[in-house]
Amino acid sequence: MTQETLQILAEDGTLVGEEPELEFGDLIRIYRYLLLLRLLDERMIALQRQGRIGFYGAATGEEAAVIGSAYALQREDWIFPALRQGGAAILRGYPLVKYVAQLMGNKDDILKGHMQPCHFSSRDVNFVSWSSGVASQLPQAVGAAMASRYLGDHRVVMAYLGDGATSASDFHAAMNFAGIFNSPVVFFCQNNQWAISVPLSVQTASADLAMKAVAYGMPGVRVDGNDALAVYAAAKEAVDRARSEEGPTFIEAITYRMGAHSTADDPSRYRTEEEVESWQSKDPISRFRNYLLRRRILDDDKDARLRDEIEEEISLAIQFAEATGPPSPRTLLEDVYQTEAWNLREQQEELSQHPEE
DSSP: OOOOOBOSBOTTSOBOSOOOSOOHHHHHHHHHHHHHHHHHHHHHHHHHHTTSSSOOOOOTTOHHHHHHHHTTSOTTOEEEOOTTOHHHHHHTTOOHHHHHHHHHTOTTOTTTTOSOTTOOOBGGGTBOOOOSSTTTHHHHHHHHHHHHHHHTOOOOEEEEEEGGGGGSHHHHHHHHHHHHTTOOEEEEEEEOSEETTEEHHHHOSSSOSGGGGGGGTSOEEEEETTOHHHHHHHHHHHHHHHHTTOOOEEEEEEOOOOSOSSTTOOGGGTSOHHHHHHHHTTOHHHHHHHHHHHTTSOOHHHHHHHHHHHHHHHHHHHHHHHTSOOOOGGGGGTTSSSSOOHHHHHHHHHHTTSOOO
């Protein structure tokens, strides 16, 4: 039997549940980052189509799941993302220009071009790069949470995954360890209905994904993933529970991937336009905007100014990143090991004998 889905905002933005305790400034900030993520994704996809970046995975339609969940964390908490959580890094202070630099792999890229685009990582915002392999970040997240518990530093780890990851062995290993060791980790599953071209109905025989948590001794929560307030409320409760040493939680956020899995995918080959259109009325940004308009926290003029401001920020970040040159060839062999290996040292010495160009 499918369990009840937490919802606070109806699809038209009207209030149908209990509002979480958030100040007006928090609500505007959440809306700003929802909008930033949508507009940023649009621009990055355009850049990829123009050959200016190599790859991109957008969160279009899933913005409330990303921003609402990350907003529940504290600064010292850690995020272990999957493909679509770059917006969470920006929310936590990852500079927009560094975001674009990573996609281009230029000399301002924190990772020095070592990682594929969309594999953001920054110690400054406690954001760990994912590894492309589905669910491989989950055992790592549980390990970090276990370390936090042993150290007694009360940090919480947010581990993101998609519905397809629940079919991977790493998911089950991570859930089992988290349950056994009472790890302060929140598994946040963005159930966007498709694991690339594989629908949810082929992923599991379970009535829902949240029920999988029961077997591992933790609560399973089901939330409307297009409702930013409901996502925040569910995530905040789970984060507080983890911080209070009450153990892990699994959250299933019901959402939808409005676009392609990535710029290397053509969703028209495996799903219908009617399906996509049926989810458009559930758009998370329109829903939250309507809520703010009803509360008179936002008006059309303020919304327009905010959009212009964000577009300008994105344009400036792109302009700066494209004016930045590639990383030095020496960086190819840097930051591979903590202590430089002899063979890499030899290669660096050989490389230094040739001009940079």
